[in-house]
Amino acid sequence: MRKVVRGFYAIAYAVKLSKPNVICAYPITPQTEIVENLAEMYANGELENCEYITAESEFGAASVVLGASATGARTFTATSSQGLLLMTEVLYNAAGMRLPIVLAIANRAVSAPLSIWNDHQDSISVRDAGIIQIYVENNQEAHDMIPFAFKVAENKNVLLPFMVCVDGFKLTHAYEAVDLLNQEDVDNFLPPYNPVVSLRIDKPVAMGCYAPPPTYMEFRVALEYAMERAKKVIEDESKEWYEITGRDWGAHIKAEYCEDAEVAVIAMGSIVGMIRDVVEEMRKEGMKVGLLKIRTYRPFPAEEIRKALTNVNKVIVIERSLSIGSEPPVTLDVKSALFGHSSQEIHSVVLGLGGRDVPRTQIIKIIKEVYEGKVKPGKRYEGLKEFEEVIP
Numbered sequence: 164m165r166k167v168v169r170g171f172y173a174i175a176y177a178v179k180l181s182k183p184n185v186i187c188a189y190p191i192t193p194q195t196e197i198v199e200n201l202a203e204m205y206a207n208g209e210l211e212n213c214e215y216i217t218a219e220s221e222f223g224a225a226s227v228v229l230g231a232s233a234t235g236a237r238t239f240t241a242t243s244s245q246g247l248l249l250m251t252e253v254l255y256n257a258a259g260m261r262l263p264i265v266l267a268i269a270n271r272a273v274s275a276p277l278s279i280w281n282d283h284q285d286s287i288s289v290r291d292a293g294i295i296q297i298y299v300e301n302n303q304e305a306h307d308m309i310p311f312a313f314k315v316a317e318n319k320n321v322l323l324p325f326m327v328c329v330d331g332f333k334l335t336h337a338y339e340a341v342d343l344l345n346q347e348d349v350d351n352f353l354p355p356y357n358p359v360v361s362l363r364i365d366k367p368v369a370m371g372c373y374a375p376p377p378t379y380m381e382f383r384v385a386l387e388y389a390m391e392r393a394k395k396v397i398e399d400e401s402k403e404w405y406e407i408t409g410r411d412w413g414a415h416i417k418a419e420y421c422e423d424a425e426v427a428v429i430a431m432g433s434i435v436g437m438i439r440d441v442v443e444e445m446r447k448e449g450m451k452v453g454l455l456k457i458r459t460y461r462p463f464p465a466e467e468i469r470k471a472l473t474n475v476n477k478v479i480v481i482e483r484s485l486s487i488g489s490e491p492p493v494t495l496d497v498k499s500a501l502f503g504h505s506s507q508e509i510h511s512v513v514l515g516l517g518g519r520d521v522p523r524t525q526i527i528k529i530i531k532e533v534y535e536g537k538v539k540p541g542k543r544y545e546g547l548k549e550f551e552e553v554i555p
Contacts (some may be wrong), residue, residue, distance in 0.1 A: 303339065
């Protein structure tokens with residue numbers, strides 16, 4: 164059923180079709196309307212066998228879904244920016260307790276200064292928590308990835324929280340034609356949740372308890388092994404999703420025109436669509452340019468990136484976040500993936516922080532300067548105004 168809907172409705176509708184048992188959230192822009200739509204569905208009786216809970220904070224919301232998931236419930240929450248940061252302590256616990264909570268992150272800049280607009284600095288900040296992260300390009304992909312996230316997270320070989328990262332405003336509030344899933348297809352793909360371990364009165368277990376030095380390390384390394392196993396599960400479920408829907412999003416990356424490219428652009432999120440248009444136009448003009456879209460930032464697809472960039476001489480990494488005091492985060496992971504395997508020039512380009520516009524002409528300029536050898540490899544900021552730093 165194709166309908167023109169806004170991104171937050173596409174996400175909420177997919178959550179409903181996934182039949183969660185517990186939804187708990189606290190409103191924060193631009194995530195609010197995802198859970199507002201779910202609250203309306205709940206009030207209208209459209210969410211069967213589900214409890215909808217409004218928490219007093221994002222910390223509370225994360226705590227509720229953690230507790231519910233520990234009892235064997237399928238759980239969902241959504242947040243943004245400072246809300247995600249407030250959840251961080253609980254999310255580390257959820258990963259360590261191996262609880263397959265699904266979260267929709269409406270990506271938004273973090274304070275200070277205060278911004279409600281989009282970049283990736285919020286979800287990137289929890290990249291080391293043991294949470295699967297997928298960054299979507301459009302609202303169809305956001306819609307599809309909700310039941311997909313539940314399926315992967317709940318796999319007995321994974322059992323990790325799963326973030327579906329959706330660019331705030333640029334996608335959440337944008338109207339798009341979306342092929343809404345039907346209940347039968349989701350039911351065929353996503354079985355009822357059958358927890359491996361859960362808190363039960365008749366069979367008591369301990370979760371997230373004290374671990375002294377002789378036992379702690381094994382628990383943390385187990386998360387790494389689970390994340391590694393998640394790669395294969397994501398690949399398998401991506402194939403099944405294609406068979407059901409006919410939509411091929413790729414598993415970890417989507418490489419386009421990279422086989423003969425001299426320059427490849429790496430990006431995540433909604434900006435990928437515009438970059439693709441620019442790349443296709445440049446190729447018509449005879450420029451050998453490629454695009455590599457990263458979908459799964461965690462687990463990071465190092466091997467897939469190496470393979471896709473085998474013949475590429477120069478790489479541009481478009482960054483919408485910072486790692487203060489170091490190189491930007493995606494650049495660091497890309498460099499790590501390529502180190503010792505190839506010798507491409509790596510250009511790290513930071514842009515669009517705090518929702519700043521990224522015009523098409525800026526992307527063209529970035530690619531042409533690298534293609535023509537007019538800039539040296541390294542980190543730079545595009546669209547940055549001249550300013551004088553004032554230190555009191």
